[in-house]
Amino acid sequence: MLALFHDETHTALYEAVFGWAQREIAPNALEWEEAGGFPDELFAKAGQAGILGACYPEALGGGGGDIFHLLAVTEALIRGGKSVGTAVGLGSHAIAVPPIVKLGSPDLKQRVVPGVCAGEKVAALAITEPGVGSDVAALTCKAVRDGDDFIVTGSKTFITSGSRADFVTTAVRTGGPGYGGISLLVIETDTPGFSVGRKLSKMGWWASDTAELHFEACRVPAANLIGPVNHGFAGIVSNFVAERLMLAGMCVAMMALAIEESEAYVRERRAFGRSLDGFQITRHKLAEMSTKEAQARAFVGTVCERYRRREDVMATVAMAKNAAATACLEVCDAAVQLHGGYGYMREYTVERLFRDARLFPIGGGTTEIMNEIIAKSRGYGAR
Numbered sequence: 001m002l003a004l005f006h007d008e009t010h011t012a013l014y015e016a017v018f019g020w021a022q023r024e025i026a027p028n029a030l031e032w033e034e035a036g037g038f039p040d041e042l043f044a045k046a047g048q049a050g051i052l053g054a055c056y057p058e059a060l061g062g063g064g065g066d067i068f069h070l071l072a073v074t075e076a077l078i079r080g081g082k083s084v085g086t087a088v089g090l091g092s093h094a095i096a097v098p099p100i101v102k103l104g105s106p107d108l109k110q111r112v113v114p115g116v117c118a119g120e121k122v123a124a125l126a127i128t129e130p131g132v133g134s135d136v137a138a139l140t141c142k143a144v145r146d147g148d149d150f151i152v153t154g155s156k157t158f159i160t161s162g163s164r165a166d167f168v169t170t171a172v173r174t175g176g177p178g179y180g181g182i183s184l185l186v187i188e189t190d191t192p193g194f195s196v197g198r199k200l201s202k203m204g205w206w207a208s209d210t211a212e213l214h215f216e217a218c219r220v221p222a223a224n225l226i227g228p229v230n231h232g233f234a235g236i237v238s239n240f241v242a243e244r245l246m247l248a249g250m251c252v253a254m255m256a257l258a259i260e261e262s263e264a265y266v267r268e269r270r271a272f273g274r275s276l277d278g279f280q281i282t283r284h285k286l287a288e289m290s291t292k293e294a295q296a297r298a299f300v301g302t303v304c305e306r307y308r309r310r311e312d313v314m315a316t317v318a319m320a321k322n323a324a325a326t327a328c329l330e331v332c333d334a335a336v337q338l339h340g341g342y343g344y345m346r347e348y349t350v351e352r353l354f355r356d357a358r359l360f361p362i363g364g365g366t367t368e369i370m371n372e373i374i375a376k377s378r379g380y381g382a383r
Contacts (some may be wrong), residue, residue, distance in 0.1 A: 006068050013054060013065075014072040020049050021080030021087075029083035030347060032207040036199075038086050040164060046090055047119020051077075055094075056101060061114035067245060067304050070094065074246055075253035082349050084254060084356040085207030092161035092208075095243045096123035096169040099184055099235045103227035112167050112186060124165035126156040126187075126213055127236065134369050136171070136236060137179045141215065143172035145222070150174070150185060152218040155197070162211030163196045165189055170215075175230040182233045184226035193218035204355035240365060241314055244321045245307060247364045248300045251328035254353050255293040258335035261349050262286060265339055282338065289334050292327040299323055315377030318370035325360035325367065332357040 024045060025038075032038040046052050055070045056062025063069075077087035093116045100112055115121035132138050141154025152172055159168070168187045175181030187194065197212030227235055263286060266276035276282045303320045306313045335350040336343035343350050361367040375381065 006072075009065075010068045010072045013069055014076045016049075017051055017054075017073050017076035018080035020046075020051065021077050025077070025081030025083055025086050029081060029086065029207075029349075032086055033083055033352060034206070034346075036201075036206055037209050038089060038207050042086075042090065043119040043122060045119065047117060052090070052093060052119050053117030056097065056113060056117055060101065060109055061117040066308050067242065068308070070242075070246060071249040071300075071304065074249050075256070078250060078253040079257045079260070082257065082352075083207050084250070084352070085205040087250075088205050089161055089208035091246075092125070092165070093123040094246060095160075095239060096125040096165075096167070098242060099169055099226050099239050100186065102238070103184070103235050104186075105223065108186060108224060108226070116167070121166040122161050122164055123167045123169065124159050124161040125239075126159050126162070126168045126170040128156060128158045130155055130157045130212070134366055136233070137177075137182070139171055139173060139182065141170070141172050143174050143183065143185055143220070145174070146219070148222050149219045150222060150225075152185065152187065152193075152215040152220055154215050156213040158200070159211050159213055161209050162213050163199050163209050168213065169226065171232060171236060174232075179233040181230055182236070183229050184232040184235050185220055186224040186226060187215070187218060187220050188224075191218045191220060202359075204352070204357070204359055206352075237314075241307070241317050243364045244317045244370075245300070245304060247360055248296070248303075248317070248321045248324040251324035251357070251360055252293065252297045252300055254328050254357060255289070255296065255331040258332050258350055258353050259286065259289050259293060261353075262289070262335045262338045265342075276338070285334055285338060289331045292331050296320075296324040296327045315374050318365070318373040321360075321364065322367055322370045322374075325357075328357045328360055 050063055051073060053062035054073050055065040058064050078084055081087060097113055097116055100109055116123045127136060129139050129141060143150040143152045166189055168189060170185050170187050172183055172185050173181050174183040193216040195214045197214055200210045202210055266282050269276045300320050303313055303316050332353045336354045339348060339350055342348055345351060
C-alpha cells in the first residue's frame with residue numbers, strides 16, 4: 001500500500017482495483033498505448049466496479065473515502081494495469097470533480113457528479129492556456145456575464161480527456177487582471193461554440209487523450225458557476241494540492257512497478273553463465289532503487305496524513321512532488337539500464353515507464369514552480 005497510515009478499507013480497495021486492472025487493462029496495455037487511447041466503454045466498466053466514485057460522497061453516487069483511498073486507486077490502476085496513460089485518462093475526473101464537490105451548488109453537483117462516478121459521463125479540467133503555461137494568474141479565456149449566462153471565448157491546451165469529456169471544469173477570466181479576476185465554470189461540451197482542436201501527441205502517457213479546446217462565444221448558464229464569481233483562484237489552489245499529492249503517489253506506484261519488472265527480468269535473464277541477479281552490481285542497483293521508492297513512499301504517506309488532518313501542507317506537498325518526481329526518473333532510468341537492449345524496446349513495460357516519468361517534473365506545476373512555493377514558505381528573498 002501507498003501509505004504509512006491506512007486501514008483495512010484502503011487495503012481492500014487497493015486489492016479490488018488491482019485485480020480489476022489486471023483483468024481489464026493489463027492484457028490491452030500495449031495495444032492501447034500504441035493506439036493512443038482506450039475504448040470509451042472502459043469508463044462504464046470502471047464506474048460499474050465502483051472505481052470512479054471511490055473517493056466521492058455517497059450522496060453524489062460515490063463510495064466516500066479520503067486521500068488514501070484516492071491514492072490506493074491510483075497505485076492499483078498503475079501497478080495492476082501497467083499503463084500510466086490509461087490510469088491517467090480514467091482518472092481525469094479526479095482533478096475536475098473536486099472543485100464541484102467542494103464549491104458547487106447542490107443542483108450543479110447533482111447534474112455532474114453522479115454521472116461521472118457511474119462512468120456515464122467524462123469530466124476534464126481546463127486551466128492551462130497556449131500562451132500562459134504555469135502563470136495561472138495571466139489566463140485570458142474570458143467569460144462575460146450576459147443575463148443568466150456567461151459568454152465564454154478563448155482556448156485551453158494540454159487537457160486530459162479533452163476530446164471526449166462531457167463536462168469541462170474551466171478557469172475563466174470574469175474580472176480584472178491577476179488572481180482576483182478568475183472564476184471556475186462548468187462547460188458542457190455540447191454547448192454551441194465549443195470545439196476540440198488538435199489531439200496532442202506526447203512523449204509519454206500515450207493511452208491518455210490530451211487535447212486543445214476552443215470556446216467561440218459559448219453561452220454557458222450562470223448556474224454552472226463553481227463558487228462565487230471572481231473567487232475561482234482559491235478553488236484552483238486547493239485543487240492543486242490534492243493533484244500534486246496524487247501525482248507524487250503516481251510516481252511511487254511507477255517506481256514500485258519498475259522495480260517489480262526489473263526483479264522479474266534479472267531473475268530470468270542469464271549472462272556469463274548465471275542469472276543477472278547473481279551479480280553484485282545488479283543486486284546493489286535494485287537495492288538503491290528500492291531505497292528511493294521507500295523514501296518517496298514514506299514522505300508522500302506522511303504528507304497525505306497531514307493533508308487528511310486538514311493541515312496547511314502546500315509547501316510540503318511541493319517538496320513531496322519534487323522528491324517523488326526526481327526519484328521516479330532515476331528509478332525508471334535504472335530499470336531500463338537493467339533490462340539492457342530490451343529496456344529500449346516498446347513492448348517492455350519499463351520503456352513506457354521511462355517516457356511516462358518525464359512528465360512529473362512538469363505536470364501539476366513544474367519543479368521550478370514547486371521550488372518557488374517552497375522558497376516562499378521558508379521566507380527566502382523576503383526583506
